[in-house]
Amino acid sequence: MTDTMTRIASGLERAFASGGFAAPSVEDLRDAAGVSLRTLYKYTPSRVEMVRAALENRHRRYLARVFDDLPPAPEAALDEILTRIGGWMETEASHGCLFHAAVAADPGNADLRALLERHKTEVAARAAAATGLAGRETHLLLLFEGLTQTWPLRGAAAMAAAGALAKTLTADASA
Amino acid sequence: MTDTMTRIASGLERAFASGGFAAPSVEDLRDAAGVSLRTLYKYTPSRVEMVRAALENRHRRYLARVFDDLPPAPEAALDEILTRIGGWMETEASHGCLFHAAVAADPGNADLRALLERHKTEVAARAAAATGLAGRETHLLLLFEGLTQTWPLRGAAAMAAAGALAKTLTADASA
DNA sequence: GACGATGTAGAATGGTTGCTCTACCTGGGC
DNA sequence: GCCCAGGTAGAGCAACCATTCTACATCGTC
Numbered sequence: 001m002t003d004t005m006t007r008i009a010s011g012l013e014r015a016f017a018s019g020g021f022a023a024p025s026v027e028d029l030r031d032a033a034g035v036s037l038r039t040l041y042k043y044t045p046s047r048v049e050m051v052r053a054a055l056e057n058r059h060r061r062y063l064a065r066v067f068d069d070l071p072p073a074p075e076a077a078l079d080e081i082l083t084r085i086g087g088w089m090e091t092e093a094s095h096g097c098l099f100h101a102a103v104a105a106d107p108g109n110a111d112l113r114a115l116l117e118r119h120k121t122e123v124a125a126r127a128a129a130a131t132g133l134a135g136r137e138t139h140l141l142l143l144f145e146g147l148t149q150t151w152p153l154r155g156a157a158a159m160a161a162a163g164a165l166a167k168t169l170t171a172d173a174s175a
Numbered sequence: 176m177t178d179t180m181t182r183i184a185s186g187l188e189r190a191f192a193s194g195g196f197a198a199p200s201v202e203d204l205r206d207a208a209g210v211s212l213r214t215l216y217k218y219t220p221s222r223v224e225m226v227r228a229a230l231e232n233r234h235r236r237y238l239a240r241v242f243d244d245l246p247p248a249p250e251a252a253l254d255e256i257l258t259r260i261g262g263w264m265e266t267e268a269s270h271g272c273l274f275h276a277a278v279a280a281d282p283g284n285a286d287l288r289a290l291l292e293r294h295k296t297e298v299a300a301r302a303a304a305a306t307g308l309a310g311r312e313t314h315l316l317l318l319f320e321g322l323t324q325t326w327p328l329r330g331a332a333a334m335a336a337a338g339a340l341a342k343t344l345t346a347d348a349s350a
Numbered sequence: 351g352a353c354g355a356t357g358t359a360g361a362a363t364g365g366t367t368g369c370t371c372t373a374c375c376t377g378g379g380c
Numbered sequence: 381g382c383c384c385a386g387g388t389a390g391a392g393c394a395a396c397c398a399t400t401c402t403a404c405a406t407c408g409t410c
Contacts, residue, residue, distance in 0.1 A: 004387085020282045022197035026368055036388045037369085047368065095282050096275060100324065104276035107195045120328055138329050139336040146321025149275065153295055154313050161314040168343035179357085201398055211358045212399090222398065 005043050008033045009057040012044070016054045017098055021105035026050075051102055052115065058098050059119050062088065067126045074132040075170045081127060082166060085144060086159045089151040097148050131170070139169055180218050183208045184232040187219070191229045192273055196280035201225075226277055227290065233273050234294050237263065242301045249307040250345045256302060257341060260319060261334045264326040272323050295320075306345070314344055 015024050015032035024032075029050055030040050044050040066084045070077045095101075099116040106112055123144065124137035133140060143162055150158035190199050190207035204225055205212050219225040241259045245252045270276075274291040281287060298319065299312035308315060318337055325333035 018282070020280055022280045023283070025366080037390080038371090039387065041369070042386090045369095096279060097324075100271060100275070101279035104271060104279045105195055105197045107193070107270050108198070117328060138325065138332045139339065141329065142318075142321035142325045142333060142336045142340065144321075145324035146317035146319075149272075149320035149324055150313065150317045153292060154316065157313045158317060161317045164314065165317065165340055165343070168340065200396080212360080213401090214357060216399070217356090220399095 004035065004039065005053075006057075008035060008040060008043050009053045011035075012050050012054040013057045013061075013098075016051065016102070017058075017093065021051060021102050048106075048109070048111070051106075051112070055099060055102060055112075055115050055119075059115075059122075062119075063122065063126065066123075067130060070130050074130075075167075078127075078131045078133075078166050078170055079163065081130065082143075082147065082159065082162050085147055086151065086156075089148065093148070095152050097145075133169065136169065143169070179210065179214065180228075181232075183210055183215060183218050184228045186210075187225050187229040188232045188236075188273075191226065191277070192233075192268065196226060196277050223284070223286075226287070230274060230277060230287075230290050230294075234290075234297075237294075238297065238301065241298075242305060245305045249305075250342075253302075253306045253308075253341050253345055254338065256305065257318075257322065257334065257337050260322055261326065261331075264323065268323070270327050272320075308344065311344065318344070 011033035012029055015029050019028065026037070026040070026047060029047075030037050033040055040050070044053050065088060066081060070080055099119050103109070103112050103116050120141060124141045127140045127144070128134050128137045131140070143165060146165075147158055147162040150161070154161075186208035187204055190204050194203065199207075201212070201215070201222060204222075205215050208215055215225070219228050240263060241256060245255055274294050278284070278287050278291050295316060299316045302315045302319070303309050303312045306315070318340060321340075322333055322337040325336070329336075
């Protein structure tokens with residue numbers, strides 16, 4: 001029922017998330033997308049377009065899952081964001097941020113890097129808006145990046161550390 | 176004058192750092208290593224061994240550069256560590272941590288993941304020892320990971336944010 | 351000055367990859 | 381009943397890649 005492009009994008013996202021960006025062949029990607037090779041190439045005319053489609057899909061899903069319907073109070077919002085990032089890591093991204101992985105796999109690709117930049121900028125902006133910490137976008141970003149990278153290594157302990165550091169941020173702002 | 180293995184390892188490190196782990200062909204790696212294909216395969220008998228050699232070299236260089244000869248006072252030590260990580264990012268790792276990049280490029284490889292784990296664990300341990308923050312390894316790790324990932328996106332602002340968050344860590348400990 | 355260890359140069363090989371192309375199927379609108 | 385937009389299935393192709401192999405150079409040691 002979902003239109004073809006959506007089905008392709010979410011299949012590709014799943015494939016890259018589990019297999020990385022280097023390993024999966026286009027035939028693997030076709031299997032994951034659940035369409036024929038011809039249709040796959042019709043919607044995403046090259047392998048890098050497949051990567052782009054997967055990341056666009058990821059971006060939309062991540063923003064919705066982490067930032068939609070947050071509690072209005074700043075400290076509660078920040079706590080909830082961190083909890084949701086933890087949940088995201090647990091169920092979706094057991095080995096780190098997909099955007100960083102894409103750039104790492106192909107560091108020379110400027111388009112990919114622009115996509116990463118846009119994703120992180122939007123994440124920081126939405127977090128700042130939700131927590132009333134305008135002007136602290138970089139602090140928030142550092143916290144999220146730290147949590148996202150430390151989670152695969154330390155699991156719940158990473159969440160606890162992020163929570164502790166977050167408190168000093170909100171306390172600072174209300175002082 | 177340096178023995179062959181060392182020359183190969185540091186050449187490989189340079190190649191992977193600038194080209195990522197997926198793109199460079201073994202011939203590219205040979206050029207970077209500055210030896211013949213035969214010699215390259217003698218010391219690193221497969222491409223994954225080349226990756227391993229590069230990462231081992233990176234590990235040694237990183238630890239030496241960030242943790243050797245730190246000031247004895249805890250707060251000064253932490254500050255100095257962050258400054259050195261910033262310097263490292265600026266001159267060596269303009270697009271993130273090489274260990275995470277290696278794992279991202281080949282997420283199924285357990286050996287690589289073990290190498291990442293070992294690297295980060297050792298970094299956290301040495302940082303905790305140098306700053307007198309035993310028991311806070313995860314907090315330190317989160318801070319370093321955050322800085323390392325945010326630096327390519329925000330540059331000096333990332334350093335400032337890391338410094339601010341670090342202060343709350345040391346203040347906490349002395350309280 | 352001969353020898354063996356260690357290096358270089360680069361051709362050959364067998365397998366894989368990204369991508370294209372041909373041929374066929376299917377279901378809703380006229 | 382026919383058509384055609386939009387799909388499937390999968391063979392074919394040229395390029396590339398990791399790895400191996402052959403043939404030759406260099407140098408320190410005896």
